[in-house]
Amino acid sequence: MTPTEQAERTLRRTVPLIVVAVVLVAAVYVRALVFTPYEMVQGPAQKIFYIHVPSAWVAFLAFGIVGVTSVVYLFLKDPRLDLFAASTAEVGMVFTTAVLVTGPIWGKPIWGTWWTWDARLTLTLFLWFVILGYLILRTAVHEPGQRARYSAVLGILGALLVPFIHISVYLFRTMHPMPVVLRPGRPTLPGEMLATLLFGFAVFTFLFAALLRYRYALARLADARAHAEAERADA
């Protein structure tokens, strides 16, 4: 089987996974909106948490993967690692955008403002711009080896922000709520809310995996077609 056929087969096989992921996200919506109790102090706006926090978890997971893959690329120089890191960055960018959109919609009724230059918010916005720069860089540099090297360095720098974003609520005076699950000690949520949140974590991670598999297969397909084209031109 040629690399083109392999990539096309992966694309076809991933579509059902994406459909399942979308259905599961709908299930998270129903569970969060209909079957999870309201929090008495914040009211309905607190339920934004069930999509905001899993989106943030996936965004940080994505940039962690970009960082690790980029480090390994610099050692092995395998172009598949570069394609995988770039695919992960693009999908991670979507989740980060969801974080940056849903956060202010929660902030307005709870804090009284859409945005504040708080450490965690500012660092997350900064991460979004670093990844935007990463994706723009990839379209601007045409020599594959050079593009992969520059991207890997920027990907590692972006990934270094992730632990700072997570612990920023401990390092700085901040309005952002403290972690309720990924924290020292036990989670601080009541059982039903915690179950919804954990369901959200699992489903958004699955959605990310399905989208990433598809995005990576697209990148491999484009790469395989470019190679086939180059070989035909040489012949």
Added chain:
Amino acid sequence: MPENGGFMVAAYVAAAVIYLSYTVYLLRKGLRKD
């Protein structure tokens, strides 16, 4: 309890639009034959 259900709905709709738009964009890109 505060009445801020509109913000909740807005956030859920915004997230759905973001995720579905990207999913459709990827699937359309995969269907292209060029």
